Amino acid sequence: MSDKIPVTVLTGYLGAGKTTLLNRILSEPHGRKYAVIVNEFGEIGIDGDLVVGADEEVFEMNNGCICCTVRGDLVRIIDGLMRRKGKFDAIVVETTGLADPAPVAQTFFLDEAVGRRTKLDAVVTVADAKWLAHRLKDAPEAKNQIAFADVILVNKTDLVEAEELAEVEARIRGINPYARVHRTERCAVPLSEVLDRNAFDLDRILDIEPEFLEADHDHAQGHDHDHDAHDHHHDHGSHHHGGLRHYHDEEMQSLSVATDQPLSADKFFPWVQDLIQKEGPNILRCKGILSFKGDPERFVFQGVHMILDGDHQRPWRDDERRESRVIFIGRNLPQEKIREGFVGCAA
Amino acid sequence: VTARDEIPSVAERARIFAAGAPVVAIHFLESTAAFVLGEEALLLVTKDGAQRRVPVHGGAILSSASDGNRVITGGDDGKVIVTAADVTSAAIAADAKRRWIDHVAVAPNGTIAWSAGKQAFVLTSKGGAEALEVPSTVGGLAFAPKGMRLAVAHYNGATLWFPNAETKPEQLEWKGSHLAIAFSPDGRFLVTAMHEPVLHGWRLADRQDMRMQGYAVRVRSIDWTADGKWLATSGAAHLVLWPFQGKSGPMGKEAQLFASTEDNVETVACHPRQPIIAVGYANGLLLLVRIPDGAEILAKRSAAAPITALLWSPDGTALAFGTEDGEAGILSDLG
Numbered sequence: 001m002s003d004k005i006p007v008t009v010l011t012g013y014l015g016a017g018k019t020t021l022l023n024r025i026l027s028e029p030h031g032r033k034y035a036v037i038v039n040e041f042g043e044i045g046i047d048g049d050l051v052v053g054a055d056e057e058v059f060e061m062n063n064g065c066i067c068c069t070v071r072g073d074l075v076r077i078i079d080g081l082m083r084r085k086g087k088f089d090a091i092v093v094e095t096t097g098l099a100d101p102a103p104v105a106q107t108f109f110l111d112e113a114v115g116r117r118t119k120l121d122a123v124v125t126v127a128d129a130k131w132l133a134h135r136l137k138d139a140p141e142a143k144n145q146i147a148f149a150d151v152i153l154v155n156k157t158d159l160v161e162a163e164e165l166a167e168v169e170a171r172i173r174g175i176n177p178y179a180r181v182h183r184t185e186r187c188a189v190p191l192s193e194v195l196d197r198n199a200f201d202l203d204r205i206l207d208i209e210p211e212f213l214e215a216d217h218d219h220a221q222g223h224d225h226d227h228d229a230h231d232h233h234h235d236h237g238s239h240h241h242g243g244l245r246h247y248h249d250e251e252m253q254s255l256s257v258a259t260d261q262p263l264s265a266d267k268f269f270p271w272v273q274d275l276i277q278k279e280g281p282n283i284l285r286c287k288g289i290l291s292f293k294g295d296p297e298r299f300v301f302q303g304v305h306m307i308l309d310g311d312h313q314r315p316w317r318d319d320e321r322r323e324s325r326v327i328f329i330g331r332n333l334p335q336e337k338i339r340e341g342f343v344g345c346a347a
Numbered sequence: 348v349t350a351r352d353e354i355p356s357v358a359e360r361a362r363i364f365a366a367g368a369p370v371v372a373i374h375f376l377e378s379t380a381a382f383v384l385g386e387e388a389l390l391l392v393t394k395d396g397a398q399r400r401v402p403v404h405g406g407a408i409l410s411s412a413s414d415g416n417r418v419i420t421g422g423d424d425g426k427v428i429v430t431a432a433d434v435t436s437a438a439i440a441a442d443a444k445r446r447w448i449d450h451v452a453v454a455p456n457g458t459i460a461w462s463a464g465k466q467a468f469v470l471t472s473k474g475g476a477e478a479l480e481v482p483s484t485v486g487g488l489a490f491a492p493k494g495m496r497l498a499v500a501h502y503n504g505a506t507l508w509f510p511n512a513e514t515k516p517e518q519l520e521w522k523g524s525h526l527a528i529a530f531s532p533d534g535r536f537l538v539t540a541m542h543e544p545v546l547h548g549w550r551l552a553d554r555q556d557m558r559m560q561g562y563a564v565r566v567r568s569i570d571w572t573a574d575g576k577w578l579a580t581s582g583a584a585h586l587v588l589w590p591f592q593g594k595s596g597p598m599g600k601e602a603q604l605f606a607s608t609e610d611n612v613e614t615v616a617c618h619p620r621q622p623i624i625a626v627g628y629a630n631g632l633l634l635l636v637r638i639p640d641g642a643e644i645l646a647k648r649s650a651a652a653p654i655t656a657l658l659w660s661p662d663g664t665a666l667a668f669g670t671e672d673g674e675a676g677i678l679s680d681l682g
Contacts, residue, residue, distance in 0.1 A: 052423075053446065055464065057483055059502055062523040062543050072502065072524050073484060075542065080423060080447060083371060083385030083407040111542075112564050 004119040005082075007091045008195055009104050011145040012126035013135050014097035017155040021126055021187035021194070022094055028191055035081050035088040037074065039096040050088055052077050056096060058103045061110060067281045067305040069103040070110050078114050090195070091118065098141045101125075101148040102284065102305055108200075109307045122197035125149035125179075126187065129160045132168050136175075136249070146172055147252050147284045147329050149179045150199035158185045174247035176329055177254055178287075202311050205287055205300040251331055252284075257339050258325040261346035262293035268345040272301075272308065275341065280306030282333060288326035291316065293347035351634065356645040363676045364398060366390050370669020373658040374413035376432040380667040381418045382656070382675045383411045389418060389430060390675060394665075403428045403436050410461075414453045415661065419461075421448025427461045439470060450487055454494025460510075462488055467499045469510035477510045487528035487539065500525035500539050505549075507537075519549050521556060527567065532575040536596050540566040544582055546589075550596060557598050559589055568614040568657075572622055577603075577638060579624045581612040586626045586636055605641040606634050610649075616657040616666070625666050627654025633668055646678055 008025075012018045026034055035050035059072040074093065081091065093104060101123050108120040125145045128135075132154070135142035146152065152172060157165055165183065172181060182189045198204040268290065276283060283305060290299040301310030316322055326342055369385035382390040385408060389401045404422030411420045418430045425442035439459065442448065446463040453459050459470045462485035468476040483502035490497055499506045504520040505528060524542035531538070536557075538548040544562035546569070549555065566582035571591070578589040578597075585607040589597040606612075610630040617624050622638040631650035634643050647654070652672035659666050664682040669675045 053444075055484055057502065059524045059542065060522075062541070062545070070542075072542065076449065076484065076486075077447075080407055080409050080449075083369060083409070084423075085369070085385075087386075 004117060005085075005089070005091055006121040006196060007093060007108065007118050008121050008197075009101060009123045010092055010094045010126070011099065011101050011123060011149070012097065013128065013132070013139060013142045013145065015131070016097070016126040016128040017153070017187050018094055018097075018126050020155075021124075021153065022092060024187055025092060025191060025195070030191060032089040033087065035084075035091045037077055037091065037093045039094060039099070050081070050084070052081070054093075056099055058100075065280070065306055067102070068106065068110060068307070070107040071103050074104065074107045075111050075114055078118055082117050090121075098139075100141065100144050102144070105148070105200075105304045106307060109304065109309060120200045121195070122150040122199035123148050124151045124153070124194050126153045126155050127168070127172065129154050129156045129165055129168055129183075133171055136171060143175060143249070143252050144284065146175050146179075147254075149176060150197055151194055152176070152179045152181045153184045153187055153189060153194075154181060155184045155187055157183045170247050171249070175249045175252045175254070178327060178329070200302060200309075202300050202302065202309065202313060205289060205302060205313065252329070253331075253333055253335070254327060254329045255333055255335050255338060256325065256327045257342045258323050259343055259346060260321070260323055261343075262291050262322065263324050263345045264347035265292045265295070265299075267347070268292070271341050271345050275338065276303065276306050276308060279330070279333065279338075283328055283330040285329045286327060288324070289313075290324045290326075291322040351632065351643065351645045351648075354643050354645050357635070357678060357681065358645055358647050360680055361647060361676045361678045362396060363674060364390070364392060366669060366673045366675040367400075368673050369671050370656045370673065370675050371408065372411045373656045373667045373669055374411065374418050375658060375660050375667070376413070376416065376418065378660060378662075378665070379432060380658075380660070380665070380675075380677055381413070381430070382667070382669050383408055383418070383420065384673075389420070391434065392667075392675070392677060394679075399434060401430055401434055401436060403430055409447055409449055410451045412451045412453045412459075414455060414457055416457075417453075419451045419453050419459055421451040421461050423447045425463070427451060427459070429459070439474075440468065440476060450485055452488040452490055452497070454490035455492065456494040458490065458494050458510075460488050460490065460497050462499070465501075467497065467508070469497060471510075479506070479508050479510070479516060481506050483524075486524060486526040489528045489530055489537075491530050492532060492534045498528050498530065498537055500528040505537065505539060519554060521547050521549075523547075526565075527569060529569055529571070531578070531591055531596075532571050536591065538569060538578065540569060540580075540582075546580065548596065550598075555595070555598070557596055559597060559602070561602070562587070564611055568612075568616075570615050570617045570624075572617045572624070572638065573620050574622070577617075577622075579615040579617055579626075581615055584608055584611050586612055586615065586624060588624075588638065603638075605638075606636045606643055608632060613653045613655060614657045616659055618659050619661055619663045621663065625657050625659065625668075627657045627668060629653040631670060633657075635666075647676065650674075 055073045057072040061068040286303045297312040300313040372383040374381045378394040391399045405424040407423040425445035427440040430436040450462045481501045487500040507517040525539035527540040546559035548557035562582035568581040586605045588603040614627040633647035652670040656669035666678045
């Protein structure tokens with residue numbers, strides 16, 4: 001429904017520049033009014049009327065699933081904010097530097113009252129160009145925030161050399177090749193790149209190619225960025241594809257599998273359900289575009305840990321390659337098992 | 348069948364007002380209905396229809412309660428405001444950090460409680476406040492029938508606190524997030540609506556747990572019948588009544604279900620004397636349902652907006668309702 005209030009989640013490790021971005025969102029003349037949910041209420045100057053302090057209370061759901069967590073404070077605050085409906089057009093949730101974005105995102109899918117009135121727009125992560133590489137080594141939260149993101153601002157680029165910047169971007173890509181990455185100084189990015197992304201909207205799952213391949217059209221290997229090269233080492237090393245330095249993160253990886261074979265819905269759904277039952281805690285994000293045998297429509301899905309949301313999107317066009325593709329971003333994923341399982345769903 | 352075209356109707360006895368904001372709660376100060384709006388004000392409507400808007404908060408009104416003489420409200424401006432029937436309002440507390448006042452409660456003896464974040468407060472006779480900190484943000488507050496004891500709902504259970512005594516607060520444990528909370532009229536049971544679509548309860552004598560489930564959505568509205576025999580709740584596409592007649596409450600018994608429609612019940616209100624329950628639905632339908640036969644009377648036809656607030660006048664002759672899109676109404680001559 002179009003009258004749902006969009007919610008942008010702003011993450012990033014301490015000092016990366018979240019507040020700078022937040023103040024830009026609030027102060028630029030875009031004609032929209034934002035309600036802001038912040039975690040360090042009163043400690044940092046935020047301009048704006050509707051600013052609410054949050055407590056980051058992560059609640060487990062009583063459904064026996066350890067990764068089905070929601071932010072209890074968000075449920076309460078959004079209920080309160082909706083009493084002032086009409087006073088704001090969108091909500092921005094700023095998390096602490098140590099927060100896991102998953103419970104925030106899951107709140108919009110697991111809480112019926114929140115989901116009925118608001119929709120998650122995107123997870124935007126601000127990364128410090130100088131310090132991110134270090135944080136990826138010593139702070140699991142920083143890695144989660146990169147892996148989870150739809151949009152990443154590599155901020156404070158003025159404080160690093162070109163080589164260092166290329167390296168930090170390569171490390172980001174090693175974890176999450178699907179997010180849109182922007183290089184920024186003082187978070188200066190057109191706000192349209194941060195807001196109204198519809199990243200969780202099934203209607204907008206158009207393209208799930210790795211983002212950097214789009215920007216790098218002469219990349220020879222095209223669709224092959226799924227880490228299945230035979231020379232794959234989990235060794236913190238880097239290798240070069242067409243001049244692009246490529247890091248593998250030992251713990252957090254992305255996986256993309258595609259097939260031109262039409263899939264069997266009767267095979268795919270039990271397979272994906274079983275996969276997220278077993279691997280859900282390790283799968284941070286997943287997305288897919290599927291072509292089922294005998295089905296004239298594209299089926300799309302997206303998920304967060306063990307929550308999957310899927311639907312028919314639109315008819316396949318005649319000029320379109322009917323490829324099925326799934327991507328997973330997660331921790332220590334059993335890549336071969338997923339790959340074989342997916343290909344085994346062919347009709 | 349949602350339309351309910353064939354059943355007796357009292358819908359024509361309604362007087363409808365534009366409240367100007369979503370109606371989030373209703374209280375009666377004798378025969379005057381106090382509609383609590385989502386923002387800023389109360390709308391007081393006297394028996395003869397005279398309206399008066401009373402500004403009380405500088406933003407959203409998050410919580411309200413009444414002892415029949417005063418309406419207590421908590422706002423996102425960090426204030427607790429008391430409004431008397433003579434339309435005078437006064438702040439009795441202002442949070443030092445301007446935190447939201449998420450919940451308020453008032454005991455039959457007039458004792459006022461409120462919460463901000465993890466802290467519950469009770470106003471003392473000297474005008475100060477006793478504070479209790481619980482492990483997580485307070486989900487709901489309820490005074491025991493005698494007003495000496497306050498129940499505080501939170502994550503993983505509830506805390507029972509005697510604000511005027513030195514005794515250590517008692518913990519009732521049950522995993523999960525507990526929100527709305529209410530004692531049974533005889534004080535034997537404590538019930539919470541959880542974040543999940545389920546109710547939890549404790550028999551206080553022996554702390555036996557009770558789990559009441561089968562709901563479609565989170566239960567937001569719970570109310571005991573005047574005789575204390577039934578607990579009426581929202582949360583499903585019918586009125587759900589849990590039997591509390593016996594020693595063990597609803598344990599081992601089935602809920603009675605009445606007035607099925609295609610839409611979920613949003614809010615319920617029990618008649619102050621008779622076994623009649625007003626039931627407001629998400630589609631705007633309002634029905635009066637009689638126990639035990641489930642006979643229905645139409646009180647308002649379905650419309651776009653959910654019925655978000657509902658209350659009988661203390662004498663049971665009037666029923667006030669409010670909707671999410673700012674419609675307020677009073678049905679009178681229901682005696």
